[in-house]
Amino acid sequence: MAVSAAEGIDIRPLNLAAMVREASITALVVFALAIGLVGFETLDVPGGVAIRTRFADVAVVMALAFVGRIALILLREHRPRPVLIVAPILTAIMLVLLLSETIFGSESGAALKRFMPFHDPVVLWGVVAVTVILAVRAAYAQTHVSSSLTLEERDARMDRIGAGVQRAARLLGPLLLGAAIVLPFMPFADRRVLDIGVLVLMYVMLGWGLNIVVGLAGLLDLGYVAFYAVGAYSFALLATQFDVSFWVALPFAGLMAGTAGVLLGFPVLRLRGDYLAIVTLGFGEMIRVILLNWYSFTGGPDGVSGIPRPSFFGLAEFSRSVPDGTAFHEMFGLEYASIHRIIFLFYLILAMALVVNVFTMRIRKLPIGRAWEALREDETACRSLGINPRNTKLTAFGIGAMFAGFAGSFFATRQGFISPESFTFIESAVILAIVVLGGFGSQIGVVIAAVVLIGLPEFFRDLQQYRMLAFGMAMVLIMLWRPAGLLAHREPTLRLFGRDKKPETNS
Amino acid sequence: MLEVSGVHTFYGNIEALRGVSVSVEKGQIVSLIGANGAGKTTLLMTICGNPRATRGSIRFEGQDITGQQTYEIVRKGIAQSPEGRRIFPRMSVMENLQMGGVTTDVAHFDKDVEKVFELFPILRNRRSQRGGTLSGGEQQMLAIGRALMSRPRLLLLDEPSLGLAPLVVKQIFDVIQNINRDGVTVLLVEQNAYHALRLAHHAYVMANGRIVLEGAGRELLANEEVRKAYLEGG
Numbered sequence: 001m002a003v004s005a006a007e008g009i010d011i012r013p014l015n016l017a018a019m020v021r022e023a024s025i026t027a028l029v030v031f032a033l034a035i036g037l038v039g040f041e042t043l044d045v046p047g048g049v050a051i052r053t054r055f056a057d058v059a060v061v062m063a064l065a066f067v068g069r070i071a072l073i074l075l076r077e078h079r080p081r082p083v084l085i086v087a088p089i090l091t092a093i094m095l096v097l098l099l100s101e102t103i104f105g106s107e108s109g110a111a112l113k114r115f116m117p118f119h120d121p122v123v124l125w126g127v128v129a130v131t132v133i134l135a136v137r138a139a140y141a142q143t144h145v146s147s148s149l150t151l152e153e154r155d156a157r158m159d160r161i162g163a164g165v166q167r168a169a170r171l172l173g174p175l176l177l178g179a180a181i182v183l184p185f186m187p188f189a190d191r192r193v194l195d196i197g198v199l200v201l202m203y204v205m206l207g208w209g210l211n212i213v214v215g216l217a218g219l220l221d222l223g224y225v226a227f228y229a230v231g232a233y234s235f236a237l238l239a240t241q242f243d244v245s246f247w248v249a250l251p252f253a254g255l256m257a258g259t260a261g262v263l264l265g266f267p268v269l270r271l272r273g274d275y276l277a278i279v280t281l282g283f284g285e286m287i288r289v290i291l292l293n294w295y296s297f298t299g300g301p302d303g304v305s306g307i308p309r310p311s312f313f314g315l316a317e318f319s320r321s322v323p324d325g326t327a328f329h330e331m332f333g334l335e336y337a338s339i340h341r342i343i344f345l346f347y348l349i350l351a352m353a354l355v356v357n358v359f360t361m362r363i364r365k366l367p368i369g370r371a372w373e374a375l376r377e378d379e380t381a382c383r384s385l386g387i388n389p390r391n392t393k394l395t396a397f398g399i400g401a402m403f404a405g406f407a408g409s410f411f412a413t414r415q416g417f418i419s420p421e422s423f424t425f426i427e428s429a430v431i432l433a434i435v436v437l438g439g440f441g442s443q444i445g446v447v448i449a450a451v452v453l454i455g456l457p458e459f460f461r462d463l464q465q466y467r468m469l470a471f472g473m474a475m476v477l478i479m480l481w482r483p484a485g486l487l488a489h490r491e492p493t494l495r496l497f498g499r500d501k502k503p504e505t506n507s
Numbered sequence: 508m509l510e511v512s513g514v515h516t517f518y519g520n521i522e523a524l525r526g527v528s529v530s531v532e533k534g535q536i537v538s539l540i541g542a543n544g545a546g547k548t549t550l551l552m553t554i555c556g557n558p559r560a561t562r563g564s565i566r567f568e569g570q571d572i573t574g575q576q577t578y579e580i581v582r583k584g585i586a587q588s589p590e591g592r593r594i595f596p597r598m599s600v601m602e603n604l605q606m607g608g609v610t611t612d613v614a615h616f617d618k619d620v621e622k623v624f625e626l627f628p629i630l631r632n633r634r635s636q637r638g639g640t641l642s643g644g645e646q647q648m649l650a651i652g653r654a655l656m657s658r659p660r661l662l663l664l665d666e667p668s669l670g671l672a673p674l675v676v677k678q679i680f681d682v683i684q685n686i687n688r689d690g691v692t693v694l695l696v697e698q699n700a701y702h703a704l705r706l707a708h709h710a711y712v713m714a715n716g717r718i719v720l721e722g723a724g725r726e727l728l729a730n731e732e733v734r735k736a737y738l739e740g741g
Contacts, residue, residue, distance in 0.1 A: 367605075370598075370609075373595075374606045376597040377596065378595060380589070381593035381594070382555075383577040383578055386582045386609060386657060388607060
């Protein structure tokens, strides 16, 4: 019998038959999943579609699932030693195979490659990652007294970590801000990095805007992208039809989106929870369909093109030569570089996002902001305290929509072209996912979630279809470990008398 | 001060109040006792406009408030500590109190909080704790304190003794008496008939949506029927 470092842990004799049965069931489930997804591949051939079978791959997948399950059972039964031996060996073999061409030269390397179970390097690295994780877990189990925490204990621990991160966030916030400010001047900050930065910041801004509606006021809004669209089209049409500049149109676009928010909010805000979510989803789609079909006004599916780029606060343009006016590089005596515009856009969206953040932080301390939070907790109690729930909700809805409108006009001026395709439901879902994964109401959580959900997939665009797999994986993991969101810990905003001590436990 | 006359209230087709008339004089504590389902809570809620009275009228300081919205009614100087306390569990004690004072001038805030802490010293120690982590008695104190933050002239209390230990119940009722001495009129709904009648200037007994008995608190406490029905258990 294996001697575990743990004492007092009940080590039952291994039931081999049960083990094999459990692993077989796992392999069977994998078979059911893999036979369709992996077993058949459709190929484009001249004159139609052909099907290629990949039954060998299915068999390999099943074998891996079987072995992996056995390893998990052994870990569960406090017998980490066999896993500790086998997992590193498997890892080593896989690594040798993967790196064979580098190690042995291309000729014998290619010969070895034939022994690899799959042909896609990403899948192979995935297998390596799993074996490494198993090995680490086995090593941990071997050296530590295994303590199986209950769900509550784990939750409490994660909450403590959340609270710790929240406290660290006071440092993390300025740190991230500093990083964002110096980013354009870093040597690695090429056009691609900055473009990703702008994109992430756009979603941070949208996330912070939606956080007012969902996180603070607790109104589940699935049609947030509608106000983003209203802002974008307001600016695009003003700019192309009436030649209004970005800086003049920006407040107007926000106003239009805010008004749309209030108008849509008025009839729907008597609904709560799921019902509100469904109606807002419908309104979001309605706006998109209107944009799509009102051809004479919005250009329908053709969209609006030729939207002017923002100028440097109306003082200078970002182009090589300006016929009547100043060019940015001439104004500052620089060499012309197309990246100047990107850097400007980066700072612009950073500033806009920060405005939303500062606004939210301030308003949370004001009666209206606290009324939003109270409304989220208990609407009936709020009413009996003299709060008008309808007006309070409408302000949250309208202000959230206004910020979406600002972000929308930034989107329009950045892209230079907009069409209804940019404002589909999936956008609303992604923004909502950022808020939910960040932890309702947490400002820094939104930033982290935006980086994880928008930045990483963009950065790993090379991985092609596995990108979305990683997106899904991130979602599943967060919901497993942190169902209330990454940083779902609420700090009181009111500290009175300036000498607030830790709450006393006895009195 | 508060004049409820001939009020009928329906939940759907069920008539919960069948012509209730209650009068509360300024400066008094008026208690409303009765069994479960007698309509006590419904009467308090109807005064606050949710649900609305289908017939009859409710006047507060001479002003008709029958059809008005809850938030309008409570802004006139009525505060309610609702059934089940309904504090905000994820907000701190201080934030809960601030929500109570949302309708009044911010300038009074510090003074009003100080007053609540004088009534309930334990809340001072708990002030940065989340509402949901307080004990039942502390939550009840917070609910009353929150209601007082709006500087009401009339305080409606719905079962402040619900689910509390006898010692805490006594404490709460002592505080209610103190609040009343400070000039706040109190309408108290209770199942704990002994305490409710002991400190009431005037009291009503409700059954099946009607007022069946009324009189001075001490008088009802001595009343044979009341003793049988509400005081001598079983």
